[in-house]
Amino acid sequence: MLIEFTLNHKPVMVDAPPDITLLELLRDHLxxxxxKEGCAVGECGACAxxxxxxxxxxxxxxxxxxxxxxxxxxxxxxxxxxxxxDLQENFITYGAVQCGICIPGMVLAGEAxxxxxxxPTRAEIRTALAGNLCRCTGYQQIVDAIEAxxxxxxxxxxxxxRSPGT
Amino acid sequence: xxxLKYIGKPARRVDALEKVTGKAKYIADRKLPGMLYARCxxxxxxxxxxxxxxxxxxxxxxxxQAVITSEDFFEHGLYGFPVKxxxxxxxxxxxxxxxxxxxxxxxxxxxxxAGVQAIICELExxxxxxxxxxxxxxxAPQIGPDRPDGKHPNFLDLLIVRKADPLAEWERSPxxxxxxxxxxxxxxxxxxxxGALAVPTREGGVIVxxxxxxxxxNQGNLAMVLDLPHNLxxxxxxxxxxxxxxxxxxxxxxxxxxxxxxxxxxxPIRMVFSREESLIASYKRDAMRMRIRLGAxxxxxxxxxxxxxxxxxxxxxxxxxxxxxxxxxxAMGAYKYNACDVDIxxxxxxxxxxxxxxxxxxTEVCSAIEQAIDELADAVGMDPMDFRLKNCLRLGDETAxxxxxxxxxxxxxxxxxxxxxxxWDRKRAEYSAPRTxxxxxxxxxxxxxxxxxxxxxAEGSDYASSTISVEQNYSVDLTSGLTDYxxxxxxxxTLIAAEELGVRPDRIHMQRPDTDTAVESGPTVASRSTMLxxxxxRIAAGNLRQTLDFAAADLLGCELHQLIRADEAYVGxxxxxxxxxxxxxxARAMGLALSAHGKWTAPQITWNHHxxxxxxxxxxxxATQVAExxxxxxxxVVQVIGFWAVHDPGKVIFPQGAYGQLYGxxxxxxxxxxxxxxxxxxxxxxxxxxxSYLIPTSVDVPEITAQFVEAPFSAGPYGxxxxxxxxxVPAAPAILNAIAHATGRRxxxxxxxxxxxxxxxxxxxxxxxxxCKLGLKT
Numbered sequence: 001m002l003i004e005f006t007l008n009h010k011p012v013m014v015d016a017p018p019d020i021t022l023l024e025l026l027r028d029h030l031x032x033x034x035x036k037e038g039c040a041v042g043e044c045g046a047c048a049x050x051x052x053x054x055x056x057x058x059x060x061x062x063x064x065x066x067x068x069x070x071x072x073x074x075x076x077x078x079x080x081x082x083x084x085x086d087l088q089e090n091f092i093t094y095g096a097v098q099c100g101i102c103i104p105g106m107v108l109a110g111e112a113x114x115x116x117x118x119x120p121t122r123a124e125i126r127t128a129l130a131g132n133l134c135r136c137t138g139y140q141q142i143v144d145a146i147e148a149x150x151x152x153x154x155x156x157x158x159x160x161x162r163s164p165g166t
Numbered sequence: 167x168x169x170l171k172y173i174g175k176p177a178r179r180v181d182a183l184e185k186v187t188g189k190a191k192y193i194a195d196r197k198l199p200g201m202l203y204a205r206c207x208x209x210x211x212x213x214x215x216x217x218x219x220x221x222x223x224x225x226x227x228x229x230x231q232a233v234i235t236s237e238d239f240f241e242h243g244l245y246g247f248p249v250k251x252x253x254x255x256x257x258x259x260x261x262x263x264x265x266x267x268x269x270x271x272x273x274x275x276x277x278x279x280a281g282v283q284a285i286i287c288e289l290e291x292x293x294x295x296x297x298x299x300x301x302x303x304x305x306a307p308q309i310g311p312d313r314p315d316g317k318h319p320n321f322l323d324l325l326i327v328r329k330a331d332p333l334a335e336w337e338r339s340p341x342x343x344x345x346x347x348x349x350x351x352x353x354x355x356x357x358x359x360x361g362a363l364a365v366p367t368r369e370g371g372v373i374v375x376x377x378x379x380x381x382x383x384n385q386g387n388l389a390m391v392l393d394l395p396h397n398l399x400x401x402x403x404x405x406x407x408x409x410x411x412x413x414x415x416x417x418x419x420x421x422x423x424x425x426x427x428x429x430x431x432x433x434p435i436r437m438v439f440s441r442e443e444s445l446i447a448s449y450k451r452d453a454m455r456m457r458i459r460l461g462a463x464x465x466x467x468x469x470x471x472x473x474x475x476x477x478x479x480x481x482x483x484x485x486x487x488x489x490x491x492x493x494x495x496x497a498m499g500a501y502k503y504n505a506c507d508v509d510i511x512x513x514x515x516x517x518x519x520x521x522x523x524x525x526x527x528x529t530e531v532c533s534a535i536e537q538a539i540d541e542l543a544d545a546v547g548m549d550p551m552d553f554r555l556k557n558c559l560r561l562g563d564e565t566a567x568x569x570x571x572x573x574x575x576x577x578x579x580x581x582x583x584x585x586x587x588x589x590w591d592r593k594r595a596e597y598s599a600p601r602t603x604x605x606x607x608x609x610x611x612x613x614x615x616x617x618x619x620x621x622x623x624a625e626g627s628d629y630a631s632s633t634i635s636v637e638q639n640y641s642v643d644l645t646s647g648l649t650d651y652x653x654x655x656x657x658x659x660t661l662i663a664a665e666e667l668g669v670r671p672d673r674i675h676m677q678r679p680d681t682d683t684a685v686e687s688g689p690t691v692a693s694r695s696t697m698l699x700x701x702x703x704r705i706a707a708g709n710l711r712q713t714l715d716f717a718a719a720d721l722l723g724c725e726l727h728q729l730i731r732a733d734e735a736y737v738g739x740x741x742x743x744x745x746x747x748x749x750x751x752x753a754r755a756m757g758l759a760l761s762a763h764g765k766w767t768a769p770q771i772t773w774n775h776h777x778x779x780x781x782x783x784x785x786x787x788x789a790t791q792v793a794e795x796x797x798x799x800x801x802x803v804v805q806v807i808g809f810w811a812v813h814d815p816g817k818v819i820f821p822q823g824a825y826g827q828l829y830g831x832x833x834x835x836x837x838x839x840x841x842x843x844x845x846x847x848x849x850x851x852x853x854x855x856x857x858s859y860l861i862p863t864s865v866d867v868p869e870i871t872a873q874f875v876e877a878p879f880s881a882g883p884y885g886x887x888x889x890x891x892x893x894x895v896p897a898a899p900a901i902l903n904a905i906a907h908a909t910g911r912r913x914x915x916x917x918x919x920x921x922x923x924x925x926x927x928x929x930x931x932x933x934x935x936x937x938c939k940l941g942l943k944t
Binding site (some may be wrong): 027030033034035036037038039040041043044046061073074075077078084087091092093094095096097098100101102103104107124125126129130131132133134135136137138139140141142143 | 176178179181183184185186187188189190191192194195354356357359389405406407408409412440526613618651652653654767821822823824828829830831832833834855856857861863864865867869870944
């Protein structure tokens with residue numbers, strides 16, 4: 001069946017079987033391998049994507065359910081020049097990456113949180129990551145990276161809002 | 167020594183960019199045109215004889231291209247180190263649920279599964295052993311082959327340490343402890359399941375992309391079971407999505423299966439496990455049952471330790487005998503005794519199988535001895551910190567094995583620092599004060615100390631190699647035979663080479679291991695990369711530096727000793743800097759080779775297995791961890807609310823990486839202490855995915871305060887020792903000791919799950935073969 005949706009800010013139309021998951025659609029039909037299959041039962045978050053502004057496990061979404069939605073995967077997260085964005089840069093700076101297999105999901109979990117608030121406490125960041133398993137890092141440096149990004153984006157936002165008056 | 171530019175300074179992990187952008191290609195992300203998908207038929211019987219194995223019906227399934235069994239391998243695919251007891255596909259017998267029997271290659275994953283299900287495999291059930299305490303009964307069903315020495319075929323090995331007569335010393339000790347402890351198996355739970363991709367070559371060989379720990383071990387196994395010369399077998403390391411000891415044997419097995427299928431079909435073959443298959447088929451951390459007798463004087467001076475352990479190796483040996491050796495060396499903890507005996511026996515059962523896992527025996531014994539030490543401190547009436555400070559190993563002390571510690575012993579400082587950072591004395595007093603029984607939430611604070619031998623020790627010859635070369639574009643190409651599966655060793659090697667060579671780290675391209683381009687360096691295990699691989703990188707870069715120094719002196723018309731460096735540039739007596747590139751050009755013009763090799767071999771040490779005496783390791787990592795917990799007395803829920811870790815890893819090379827190792831290791835130890843439970847019901851695993859096998863999430867792990875005490879080790883690169891395994895080892899006993907402090911009751915069996923904390927015993931639970939049988943079909 002034909003499935004149409006917005007993927008990483010661009011419209012896509014793909015012909016795919018109706019009984020596959022969004023994860024399979026992304027990986028096997030669209031060639032986007034940033035989302036990983038870690039458990040296929042919605043427990044690990046390695047397959048997380050942002051669907052209409054919310055973090056979802058793409059292994060639990062049927063591909064046809066993506067129709068008409070706006071989906072952002074890790075391939076859609078980058079700076080305007082194509083390099084790493086501020087959150088990705090902070091993941092590197094704060095040492096939040098080890099084996100890296102959970103990291104696409106972690107970056108998207110961070111982005112999904114920062115869409116909602118730029119003033120999260122560390123406890124709120126931890127709650128936002130609770131659906132994403134990481135076996136390497138103990139999460140602390142991931143929390144550091146998201147916290148630092150929230151602060152930077154807050155400063156930028158404040159700066160932007162102030163700029164007309166200055 | 168001149169000030170270090172890169173070592174110990176903030177740095178960027180060399181592979182972080184490709185990982186944060188999702189561009190890193192793990193094994194499941196790699197696909198070739200015409201590639202076939204492979205899948206294994208796995209045993210649904212814990213112990214059985216293969217009476218019929220007919221693959222013809224599978225070949226009749228549309229899309230199925232090939233099926234292989236043990237008959238397709240040289241000597242039926244027998245492999246294993248140090249004990250050669252396993253087959254790449256089961257031969258004659260299966261010994262555990264999940265053991266691979268045949269492998270199918272097909273056009274699609276669905277066809278591969280249909281092929282697996284079409285194979286006619288008849289297994290005649292054999293009596294099985296699930297309780298290691300009965301594995302050596304005279305009438306126990308035989309799991310292993312007959313032993314030439316006449317010992318029980320289910321007996322694998324006995325590892326000992328001997329010092330004086332601990333039972334006599336124990337009898338004479340005024341304060342005695344005699345307790346039993348146990349630990350269950352633990353799953354590595356790397357988020358990337360196992361897999362491998364094989365590509366047949368035109369010369370009749372095979373290239374295998376495998377997320378394995380030790381590519382050269384894999385290559386050796388492949389050459390052996392495929393009956394190919396080494397030069398026709400190439401193993402390439404893709405990014406690895408976590409390992410923790412877990413991607414050894416099973417990934418070699420998977421590699422052999424896809425390699426054989428590639429040779430048979432002439433097509434690329436990929437196999438990737440589901441989570442269920444990963445949990446059911448993979449080896450675990452061994453379960454261990456331990457009895458500890460400790461004796462002390464009333465003033466708290468430790469006198470005797472008698473430690474007896476029984477390690478359940480499961481169906482195969484894998485690394486169990488090495489694990490048991492490391493366990494035996496560390497079983498008494500980092501303390502001084504007048505007399506000390508350790509006996510660790512390992513036996514076969516039909517409970518899956520046990521293999522390497524972070525800490526490698528020390529994680530198991532440390533969780534017991536550090537509880538026993540706390541219990542004895544309590545019996546003496548001493549604060550656990552004071553008790554440890556009174557008895558712990560210090561510079562110049564002799565260990566229970568007879569090794570004198572001549573350098574790099576940071577333990578007393580670790581204990582004192584952890585005490586201060588955690589505000590131990592205040593909290594310990596506050597939480598020890600009498601509490602009303604109605605209080606539902608109780609807090610406690612606990613400590614554990616650690617020592618952990620660096621690298622392989624007397625387990626085997628210990629060396630590593632690196633190569634380095636300057637490329638046409640002035641970048642520097644660095645190789646190592648050791649693998650980075652997430653721990654950060656490629657960054658460590660890069661920083662060391664940059665420091666030695668005097669170039670920026672971003673000029674260096676640190677390659678992943680490839681058996682065609684890297685040099686064999688022993689296995690990537692035992693937290694040995696920083697010291698062994700780091701020294702090799704240091705030597706290789708130093709050799710290249712010498713060549714460039716000659717070129718620079720020639721170019722600048724001066725003596726070698728007159729050269730100084732201004733960032734990358736060379737400066738001579740004229741004080742006119744010449745760029746590093748110019749020196750490279752000049753070296754080329756002089757006809758000098760701009761490539762070098764570095765090999766480092768660890769100092770020779772010896773261990774007498776019969777006497778249980780010797781020098782087991784060249785140096786030790788020391789640490790102290792403190793856990794603060796809150797226990798809900800109504801539910802048994804334990805929340806770790808604070809954690810402090812003070813470690814002596816020698817010199818820290820890559821700080822973000824070292825802290826990351828600590829945080830991650832502690833999280834794994836927290837899971838081991840509280841929630842990670844593996845249950846075999848008559849050999850059938852009950853926890854087959856992450857909804858039942860729980861690992862710590864971001865809300866289970868507290869904010870951790872970590873600090874390093876850097877007691878340099880003279881033979882380590884820049885004084886570095888190790889970090890990866892020691893990070894995890896003391897976390898569980900620190901948490902267990904905190905729970906005992908909070909509740910007044912001790913849980914001596916890990917994990918301290920809700921019922922053990924609340925009721926002090928296990929609840930009888932049902933179990934069945936259902937989850938396993940379903941899991942092998944999804």
